[in-house]
Amino acid sequence: MSAPVSRRSVLKGSLVMAFALAGPDVGWAAPAKKNGLPQDLARTPGLDAWIRIGEDGVVTLMTGKVELGQGILTALGQLCAEELDVEPSRLRVVSGDTRVCPPEGPTAGSMSIPNGGAAVRQASAEVRALLVDMAAKQLRIPAKRLTVRDGTLQDTGGSARITYWELVGGKRLQREATGTVAPKPAAQRKQVGRSLPRVDLPAKVTGEARFVQDLRSDTLVHGRVVRAPTPGASLVSVDFAPVTAMPGVLKVVRDGDFLGVIATGEWRAVKAAAALAATARWKERAPLPVDPHAWLLAQPTQDTVIHSVERPTDVAPTRTLEATYRRPYQMHASIGPSCAVAAWDGATMTVHTHSQSVFETGEALAKLLGLSKEHVHCRHQEGAGCYGHNGADDVAADAALLARALPGHSVRVQWSREDEHTNEPYGSAMVTRVRAGVDANGDVLDWDYALWSTAHGTRPGGEPGNLLAGRSLAKPFAQPEPRNGGPPNYSADRNAIPLYAFPGQAVTTHFVKAMPVRVSSMRGLGAYANVFSIESFVDELAHAANVDPVAFRLRQLRDERAKAVITRATERFNWAGFQRRPHHGRGLAFARYKNLAAYCAVCLEVFVDPDTHVPRVVRAVIAADAGEVVNPDGLANQLEGGLIQSLSWTLKEAVRYDARRILSRDWEGYPILTFSEAPPVDVQLIDRPEEPFLGAGEASQGPTAAALANAVFDATGLRVRDLPLTAERLRTLREIQASGHPG
Amino acid sequence: MAFTLNVNGAAHVIDEEEDIPLLYVLRDTLRLNGAKYGCGVGQCGACTVLRDGAPVRSCVVPAVSLQGREVTTLEGLRAPDGALHALQRAFLAEQAGQCAYCIPGMILSAAGLLRRKPSPTEADIRTALDANLCRCGSHNRIVRAVQRAAAELSG
Numbered sequence: 075m076s077a078p079v080s081r082r083s084v085l086k087g088s089l090v091m092a093f094a095l096a097g098p099d100v101g102w103a104a105p106a107k108k109n110g111l112p113q114d115l116a117r118t119p120g121l122d123a124w125i126r127i128g129e130d131g132v133v134t135l136m137t138g139k140v141e142l143g144q145g146i147l148t149a150l151g152q153l154c155a156e157e158l159d160v161e162p163s164r165l166r167v168v169s170g171d172t173r174v175c176p177p178e179g180p181t182a183g184s185m186s187i188p189n190g191g192a193a194v195r196q197a198s199a200e201v202r203a204l205l206v207d208m209a210a211k212q213l214r215i216p217a218k219r220l221t222v223r224d225g226t227l228q229d230t231g232g233s234a235r236i237t238y239w240e241l242v243g244g245k246r247l248q249r250e251a252t253g254t255v256a257p258k259p260a261a262q263r264k265q266v267g268r269s270l271p272r273v274d275l276p277a278k279v280t281g282e283a284r285f286v287q288d289l290r291s292d293t294l295v296h297g298r299v300v301r302a303p304t305p306g307a308s309l310v311s312v313d314f315a316p317v318t319a320m321p322g323v324l325k326v327v328r329d330g331d332f333l334g335v336i337a338t339g340e341w342r343a344v345k346a347a348a349a350l351a352a353t354a355r356w357k358e359r360a361p362l363p364v365d366p367h368a369w370l371l372a373q374p375t376q377d378t379v380i381h382s383v384e385r386p387t388d389v390a391p392t393r394t395l396e397a398t399y400r401r402p403y404q405m406h407a408s409i410g411p412s413c414a415v416a417a418w419d420g421a422t423m424t425v426h427t428h429s430q431s432v433f434e435t436g437e438a439l440a441k442l443l444g445l446s447k448e449h450v451h452c453r454h455q456e457g458a459g460c461y462g463h464n465g466a467d468d469v470a471a472d473a474a475l476l477a478r479a480l481p482g483h484s485v486r487v488q489w490s491r492e493d494e495h496t497n498e499p500y501g502s503a504m505v506t507r508v509r510a511g512v513d514a515n516g517d518v519l520d521w522d523y524a525l526w527s528t529a530h531g532t533r534p535g536g537e538p539g540n541l542l543a544g545r546s547l548a549k550p551f552a553q554p555e556p557r558n559g560g561p562p563n564y565s566a567d568r569n570a571i572p573l574y575a576f577p578g579q580a581v582t583t584h585f586v587k588a589m590p591v592r593v594s595s596m597r598g599l600g601a602y603a604n605v606f607s608i609e610s611f612v613d614e615l616a617h618a619a620n621v622d623p624v625a626f627r628l629r630q631l632r633d634e635r636a637k638a639v640i641t642r643a644t645e646r647f648n649w650a651g652f653q654r655r656p657h658h659g660r661g662l663a664f665a666r667y668k669n670l671a672a673y674c675a676v677c678l679e680v681f682v683d684p685d686t687h688v689p690r691v692v693r694a695v696i697a698a699d700a701g702e703v704v705n706p707d708g709l710a711n712q713l714e715g716g717l718i719q720s721l722s723w724t725l726k727e728a729v730r731y732d733a734r735r736i737l738s739r740d741w742e743g744y745p746i747l748t749f750s751e752a753p754p755v756d757v758q759l760i761d762r763p764e765e766p767f768l769g770a771g772e773a774s775q776g777p778t779a780a781a782l783a784n785a786v787f788d789a790t791g792l793r794v795r796d797l798p799l800t801a802e803r804l805r806t807l808r809e810i811q812a813s814g815h816p817g
Numbered sequence: 818m819a820f821t822l823n824v825n826g827a828a829h830v831i832d833e834e835e836d837i838p839l840l841y842v843l844r845d846t847l848r849l850n851g852a853k854y855g856c857g858v859g860q861c862g863a864c865t866v867l868r869d870g871a872p873v874r875s876c877v878v879p880a881v882s883l884q885g886r887e888v889t890t891l892e893g894l895r896a897p898d899g900a901l902h903a904l905q906r907a908f909l910a911e912q913a914g915q916c917a918y919c920i921p922g923m924i925l926s927a928a929g930l931l932r933r934k935p936s937p938t939e940a941d942i943r944t945a946l947d948a949n950l951c952r953c954g955s956h957n958r959i960v961r962a963v964q965r966a967a968a969e970l971s972g
Contacts, residue, residue: 143915143916143918143953271912272912275908275909275917276909278917278918278921279891279901279908279914279920279924280891280895280905281891282850283850285850285918287854290848296845339841339845339846340845341833341837341845342834344857407952408952409855409863409950409951409952410853411854411855456916458916458919458952459916459918459952459953488854490857491857491858491860707912711912711915711955714954714957715915715953715954715955718954718957719952719953719954740860746950747956748943748948748950749942749946749949749956750940750943750944754957
């Protein structure tokens with residue numbers, strides 16, 4: 075427990091901004107419509123920007139969204155095939171090519187189906203209507219007599235038939251979306267709502283070239299970049315001579331603190347980079363805050379009351395409880411370190427990249443290179459799963475800079491494990507404090523929540539100063555000042571506004587602009603720490619009220635879909651019939667992601683070894699309502715994967731560092747969950763085919779963390795508020811408890 | 818230096834530096850994609866291949882040391898007619914993977930296990946894969962895929 079923060083001191087502090095909101099459902103990221111069109115389609119209304127019908131009968135779908143392992147290309151294909159009435163096998167999907175795909179912004183924030191999917195559905199429906207109309211005119215029959223099956227239109231009152239590709243004759247459609255065509259009603263859907271297999275997996279289990287790491291060309295050479303050993307260190311001296319003399323070395327490149335080497339073979343590049351690193355002398359500093367939580371609380375902050383509801387009654391609370399929760403820096407820790415392949419032909423820089431934001435990163439690269447953006451061509455090629463903003467964009471900049479130094483070659487830059495672990499932007503450390511005044515039943519009257527955090531969004535966004543290399547050049551690009559981007563409840567404060575119907579509410583964000591440890595977007599942004607905090611504290615309140623945590627939540631929720639996922643999860647878990655066993659415990663947590671995306675409830679059973687204090691998750695149930703489900707198996711895979719990843723974060727993960735250097739340099743320095751530690755997971759989907767899509771890719775992260783802490787409390791009586799939830803912390807809490815001092 | 822390497826049933830004369838790890842010969846010289854670079858220090862398993870049927874980390878094994886041995890990569894699991902190996906089919910049937918960057922290593926570690934122990938328990942499978950890291954959280958699907966392949970191969 076920390077020093078009390080009174081509601082008065084929060085509200086009368088140095089607040090620079092305040093937003094008055096009617097409720098949590100602000101519409102900033104709901105599936106927006108403009109002129110009756112989904113927002114991505116309104117931005118790019120030309121139908122042939124999305125769909126082309128080839129003379130050969132191949133239908134090409136173009137999307138600005140990219141495959142990150144989440145199965146988006148499969149789901150978008152289902153939506154397109156459904157509305158066009160073609161078999162999915164007839165589709166070719168082109169994704170994330172800045173020259174040919176509609177600019178749909180980053181593939182992030184659980185927005186690809188709600189935005190990208192809605193656009194593909196509407197565009198496909200409009201193309202089908204257009205083609206049916208063309209066929210009716212050509213065949214001189216009423217349009218309503220036509221049926222479509224796999225792109226062939228058939229006259230139901232005669233024998234006439236014609237195909238899409240005969241109608242179009244290889245031409246472009248040259249029509250804009252109107253918003254006047256209605257997609258199919260739920261009852262008529264055949265492709266959507268089915269678990270079609272992933273289109274990208276076959277190539278991945280056979281070893282065909284699918285990843286950016288696998289790209290090869292006849293001009294392929296290998297680059298490596300030597301990075302500063304300490305954040306912000308400057309390069310004092312380096313000796314090229316021993317490196318240029320090494321076999322296969324084509325070029326050594328230095329521009330300020332940016333240092334790289336290009337060689338003919340990959341192993342030669344690895345060795346050359348090691349040799350280059352050995353001659354480099356750096357001036358290091360000691361910029362890292364060793365206790366990030368004390369540091370966060372000591373910094374100047376930008377304070378914002380993002381949410382405030384005055385309680386209508388003046389009943390005095392009978393009791394006030396409060397707690398402080400802490401999250402460490404955690405890393406995306408992709409299994410495949412970042413990689414890019416770039417080629418410079420003297421006019422255009424072509425970059426194959428696994429960036430989540432090909433369009434915005436392309437703009438940043440153009441500024442970095444002093445080119446107009448038309449002269450940078452980014453082409454998305456899959457990498458390993460990223461779970462947010464990792465090194466993908468930085469390595470694209472590294473490859474582009476090296477490629478410019480060696481025109482006419484494809485330069486492949488592969489980051490090492492250590493490069494990725496020590497340079498990727500982490501998920502921010504956070505501190506949260508929550509205080510609740512409760513009535514005689516233990517129900518909340520006043521809820522006061524505050525959070526401290528550095529940034530959760532430093533993606534390139536068209537700015538070369540957000541790229542590692544951009545900040546390293548002799549003429550460096552300044553790093554833009556980090557912002558707590560978006561509307562309330564969006565970034566550091568994502569899911570900071572509770573969904574519960576507490577009568578009085580105040581939520582305050584204390585945003586720290588400084589960024590000694592590089593941070594950016596990691597799956598869920600602030601929602602991971604905020605949901606962990608809120609749902610842990612609600613559990614504490616339920617125990618304080620001596621009320622079952624399920625009943626306690628249900629009676630303070632008004633949203634029926636929220637109640638439905640909690641009920642489904644607890645029924646499947648058999649919460650009511652839970653058989654108590656020694657050292658076992660059960661925990662529940664719930665959130666609606668961003669308060670407007672998928673609803674998600676998680677129940678866990680844990681066993682905590684009484685001797686070693688090691689917590690082990692025995693089983694998990696996750697129930698989710700993501701509105702209309704496009705691909706149930708794909709959704710289940712994402713939800714279960716998110717749960718297991720969140721267990722890894724919550725049980726094991728914290729970036730280790732001292733004042734100078736990042737010490738988590740490999741998997742021994744940053745262990746993650748193993749097969750023996752991953753529990754069986756029962757995924758329950760509540761499909762609502764008539765409802766809008768609700769993004770779900772990040773929905774599991776927060777609830778899993780709190781369900782774990784709640785289950786550990788149930789098993790041990792020990793409340794862990796500092797992550798990760800390790801055996802060491804439990805041992806310490808047990809010792810404090812045994813010594814008679816309150817925890 | 819020049820040496821001969823037997824990979825997926827074919828002999829290749831390799832002329833590379835003496836210290837080159839097998840991974841770089843497979844990917845860069847022989848242009849095989851199956852073995853992935855993940856850590857370079859033998860901790861994650863993405864680069865796993867078979868040496869005489871047993872899993873090894875190709876990122877830390879010197880290629881020279883494999884003269885006279887048979888190396889099998891993901892590409893070498895398929896039958897001569899191109900038919901997929903039971904493990905490859907099982908991973909597709911279970912949709913076992915998200916980004917799937919780790920999957921080639923999983924499949925080869927599993928192939929090593931099934932060769933050693935054709936009917937493994939679930940615990941055997943989890944233990945055998947503990948040194949193969951997956952970040953997407955596909956663990957349970959991967960275990961089910963290995964169980965499915967084991968049932969097919971031993972049934």
